[in-house]
Amino acid sequence: MKNVTANEIKNLIQIFDDSEWQELALQVEDFRIFLSRDPNSAGAPWQSTQTPPAPVASAPAPVPQQPSSVSAVAPAQPTATPKAESAPIPDNYVVVKAPNLGIFYRSPKPGAAPYVELGAEVDNETEICLIEVMKLFTPVHAGMRGTVRHICVEDGEMVEFDQPLFYVEPAE
Amino acid sequence: MAISRLFIANRGEIAVRIIRAAHSLGIETVLGSSAADAESLPARMAQRTVIVGPAEATRSYLDERLIVQAALGAGCDALHPGYGFLSERAALARLCEENGIAFVGPRPETIEALGDKLSARRIAEASGVPLVPGTPALDSAEDACAAASEIGYPVVMKATAGGGGRGMFFARGPEDVKASFNKASEEARAAFGDGSLYIERFVESARHVEVQVFGDGEGNVLHFGERDCSVQRRYQKLIEEAPCTIMPDTVRAELHAAAVKLTSDLNYRNAGTVEFLFDVERGEFYFIEVNARIQVEHPVSELISRRDLVAMQLRLAGGEALDLQQSDIVLHGHAIECRVNAEDPDHGFLPSPGRLTTWEPPDMDFVRLDTFCSQGTLIPPYYDSMIGKLIVYGNDRTEALLRMDEAIRQFSLAGVKTNMPLQHFIIRHPDFHNNLITTRWLEQTGLQAFANREE
Numbered sequence: 067m068k069n070v071t072a073n074e075i076k077n078l079i080q081i082f083d084d085s086e087w088q089e090l091a092l093q094v095e096d097f098r099i100f101l102s103r104d105p106n107s108a109g110a111p112w113q114s115t116q117t118p119p120a121p122v123a124s125a126p127a128p129v130p131q132q133p134s135s136v137s138a139v140a141p142a143q144p145t146a147t148p149k150a151e152s153a154p155i156p157d158n159y160v161v162v163k164a165p166n167l168g169i170f171y172r173s174p175k176p177g178a179a180p181y182v183e184l185g186a187e188v189d190n191e192t193e194i195c196l197i198e199v200m201k202l203f204t205p206v207h208a209g210m211r212g213t214v215r216h217i218c219v220e221d222g223e224m225v226e227f228d229q230p231l232f233y234v235e236p237a238e
Numbered sequence: 239m240a241i242s243r244l245f246i247a248n249r250g251e252i253a254v255r256i257i258r259a260a261h262s263l264g265i266e267t268v269l270g271s272s273a274a275d276a277e278s279l280p281a282r283m284a285q286r287t288v289i290v291g292p293a294e295a296t297r298s299y300l301d302e303r304l305i306v307q308a309a310l311g312a313g314c315d316a317l318h319p320g321y322g323f324l325s326e327r328a329a330l331a332r333l334c335e336e337n338g339i340a341f342v343g344p345r346p347e348t349i350e351a352l353g354d355k356l357s358a359r360r361i362a363e364a365s366g367v368p369l370v371p372g373t374p375a376l377d378s379a380e381d382a383c384a385a386a387s388e389i390g391y392p393v394v395m396k397a398t399a400g401g402g403g404r405g406m407f408f409a410r411g412p413e414d415v416k417a418s419f420n421k422a423s424e425e426a427r428a429a430f431g432d433g434s435l436y437i438e439r440f441v442e443s444a445r446h447v448e449v450q451v452f453g454d455g456e457g458n459v460l461h462f463g464e465r466d467c468s469v470q471r472r473y474q475k476l477i478e479e480a481p482c483t484i485m486p487d488t489v490r491a492e493l494h495a496a497a498v499k500l501t502s503d504l505n506y507r508n509a510g511t512v513e514f515l516f517d518v519e520r521g522e523f524y525f526i527e528v529n530a531r532i533q534v535e536h537p538v539s540e541l542i543s544r545r546d547l548v549a550m551q552l553r554l555a556g557g558e559a560l561d562l563q564q565s566d567i568v569l570h571g572h573a574i575e576c577r578v579n580a581e582d583p584d585h586g587f588l589p590s591p592g593r594l595t596t597w598e599p600p601d602m603d604f605v606r607l608d609t610f611c612s613q614g615t616l617i618p619p620y621y622d623s624m625i626g627k628l629i630v631y632g633n634d635r636t637e638a639l640l641r642m643d644e645a646i647r648q649f650s651l652a653g654v655k656t657n658m659p660l661q662h663f664i665i666r667h668p669d670f671h672n673n674l675i676t677t678r679w680l681e682q683t684g685l686q687a688f689a690n691r692e693e
Contacts, residue, residue, distance in 0.1 A: 109303075166588060168619055175428060200580070200589035200623040222294075224619070 070097050155233055159215055162208060162232040164225040168199035172221045180221075182232075186214045194232060197225065212236040241265050241316040241340060241556040245309035246284065247330075248320030249299065251608045251626060252532075253280035256318045259548035265556075268312040270305055272298035274618045279610040288312055293620045299323045302330040309339055316340040316555055318548075322622065325531040326353055342555040344507050344530045345455070351504070352528045356398050356436060362525040365500040370441065370515060370524040375434040379419035383412040385437050392440040395419065397426035397433075403473035404429040408440065444677045445516040446470065447482045447523065449497035450539040452550060454560040455507030459498045462539045462547070463569045464490065468677050469664060469684075471587070476657070476680065477664060478535035479574040480542050483635050484673050485516065493523055501528070509536070509551050518676065534577070534627065537608060541573035541631045571631055572638040576646065576665070578609070578626035580617050582655035583688065591619035595653035600645040604631045617654055625656070635673070639665060663688045 082090050082101045090101040091110045100110035155161075164170070172180040172195055182194045188208035197204045208214075216233035219225055243266040246256050257267045257280055269284035274293035281287040288308045291298030298304070302324050309317050317339050319325040331346040343349070352358045359369055373385040375398050386393045386409060395415070397405030405426030407418040419435070427433035450462040466482035467475040485493070497512035511533050513526040536547050545567065554560060581587045597613040609626030611617070617625055630645055632638030646662040664670050664684055675684075 167591060199619045200591060200621060202587075202589050202623075 075099065155216065156235070159233040159235050160210055160212065161230045162194065162206065162234060164197055164227060164229045164231055165204060165206060166197060166199060167226050168197040168204070168224070170219045170221065170223050170225045170231065171196040171198060171203075172217075182208075182214050184214055184217060187237075188212060188214060188234060206231065208232075208234060210234060210236060240558065241552060243268060243312070243314045243316070244342075244552065245270055245305075245312060245314035245317040245339070246280070246320070247299070247305045247309075247317055248323055248325075249275050249278065249280065249621065250610045250624070252320040252534075253278075254283065254610050255608055256320060256548055257283045259546060259552060260318075262546075263549055263552055265316075265552060268309070268314055270299075270308050272620075274620055279612070279615070286312060293618065295323065295620065302327060302333055305330065306333045306337055306339065309334075310337055314339060316342055316552070318342040318551070318555075319531065321531050321534055326529070328353065340555045340557075342508065342551050344510065348504055348506060349530045352530050354399065355396065355527060358527050359525070361504065362500055365496075365503045367496045367500050367525045368523065370438045370526075372438040373436050375436050377434070379416050382415050382419055382435070382437060386415055387412065389437060389439050392442075393437045394440050395422055395435045395437055397422070397430060398436055399426060399430035399432035399434070405433075405435060406473070441515055441517045441524070443518040444468075445482065445484070445518060446475070446513065446526075446677050447485065447493065447516045448511045448513040448529075448533075449494055450533075450536065450547070451497055451501045451506065451510050451512060452547065452554075452560070453501050453504075453506035453508065453510070454554065455505055457502050457505050458560060459502040459506060460560070460562060460564055460567055461494045461498050462543045462545065462567055464493060465535055465538055467535060468675055469670070469680050470677050471680050471685070475535065475577070476579075477574065477576050477661065477670075478538055479572065479635070479638070480538040481569065481572070482516070483572070484518070486521065489516075489521060489523065496523070496525070500525075508554055509547055515677075534624070535575055537606060537627060537629045538573035538575050541606070541629065542569045542571055543567055544570075571633050572635045573629060573631045574635075574638045574642050574665075575627050575629040576642065576661040577624055577657070578628055578651075578661075579623045579657045580625050580654045581623045581657055583657050583660035583685075585655075587657075588655075589619070589623045590655035591617045591623075592654045593617070594651065596650055597653075598648075598650035600628075600648035602630075602641065602645055602648065604641055605629070605645050606631075625654075628661075639671065660688055663691060 088103050092099050189211040190209055192208040193205045194208050195206050197206060212234040214232055215235045218230045244260045246253050246269045253269060260267045267284040268286045268288060269280050270290045271281050271287050272291055272293050273289050275281060276289055290304045290308045300323055317334050324330040326349055328346040328350040331341040331349055334341040362369055371389050376382045376385060392410045395407050405422045407422050409415045423433040423435055445466055445468045447464050447466055449464045451459050453459040463480055464482050465478050465480045467478040469477035500512060501510060509532045511529040514523040515526055516523045540547055580590045582590050594611055594615045597611055599607050606629040607626060611625050628645055630638050630641040632641055642665050646658055669675050
């Protein structure tokens, strides 16, 4: 593999993306590529202490990085959450806002089912998400009876005070 | 051989503290930082900063594989974990060992043995250190009720695998055990991967007293006196002081001896803290746990002993012999530390990240401020709310209290909410002045009094 083109790598990533594989490690002569869907992957089989995977970038370059530069492929978001701005919000829908700045979580813990999906029936006390700030997790309640019609924020996104999180269509 | 390049696997004020100590010894520094902290004070102080991952701690500060690879890539021969994050994860110490990096801390086996609370209790027992009457791991609410009535209510239930108050609850009677056991067990399982709980007798009037130790790894252990950390909210310390002035001298000597015995039996290496509950009414102390790391509140011990504990850590990890005797550690005076937390004591301690629009520390002698903040610093929302530690020294407690009172009065902060109004209130409260508080004083008395204060 003397001349690996960007296109070939792109195709490889495409194949991986379309597959159900968790990881792909390919070595042809001195060309090596490792793809993984797992941010905590143990790394490519050829990785050992002799050949550190160099997961690092030196400052000044404050770019958010993948945890490991070799796990190039992020898993596709399993459930796409529609953005609020994609459709006009009917006047009667009620917005549920962030009580404080923090990270928005749709599930009680990583890997667990979301508190609510689109179309879920909620009432006053229904917990619909968590906001984490500085290790303090605050559950957010729907505060009303109705149906979840829009989810405005992606799981794990930072939200600000008063930012819309959900729109709920009130029950009769 | 001495350390030539040190990797700092932490952030915030402790990263600053470690970098300062390293530079004072002529050691080069490399900070392992998340993307969110790339512009922080420690990142600017270190000779090099390596971004180990994104803001989210599980993908940066909490991933020991990334940390060690980054340290190797930067050519470091030693690693300081600070406190929190990976500091007490044996896997990090082990990975460092395997890769020829000196871990600035205890051996991985020691961290493991002390990290499990039941194992730590067995170790204490074997060293003849007194324990609060308690039980082994319990599987069900029924077993817990039976064991609790044998020990005598009230009792505390704790998670065998962890700390920080998770999985912990208080029970006055069997109905409390039945009501909380399953929930606490779930909480412990979620936090530590292990849902087992055990019971301890609850001491009504308790002080949290801990001994700072330092071992050479070959059985020699020095102590640097004790600290009193009884001002707590939800098991989080707010104010720490050294020494514990209400403790009789004979008890104090026994306390120090117990801490030294336990750690020297383990051939404990580097800095550590042995925590005890001091039962004020009975005049007895009981072992709680060992923290196998440098602690947040180490400066108060540094001030009364005039020793740089972090520099000592680095020198020992670099292979230098511990050339001190216990008689070289002369304790004098009194030191008090107030943690500065970005949280709002008037609104349920809601964390308050954001930009510090005003940061004017007190301009006074005998005052030390350990922090990563300055005017304009952006406090990120991803990590702990502690943004600094205000520490004062005095010849005695009264002098130290006066200085702390004035230091807080002078400390001007704006842009984020902080707990300084509460700290000031506590420092000035007669119960704190007269040293009458217990570990539950703040939650039972102090917070209510603070809420009703007149300004």
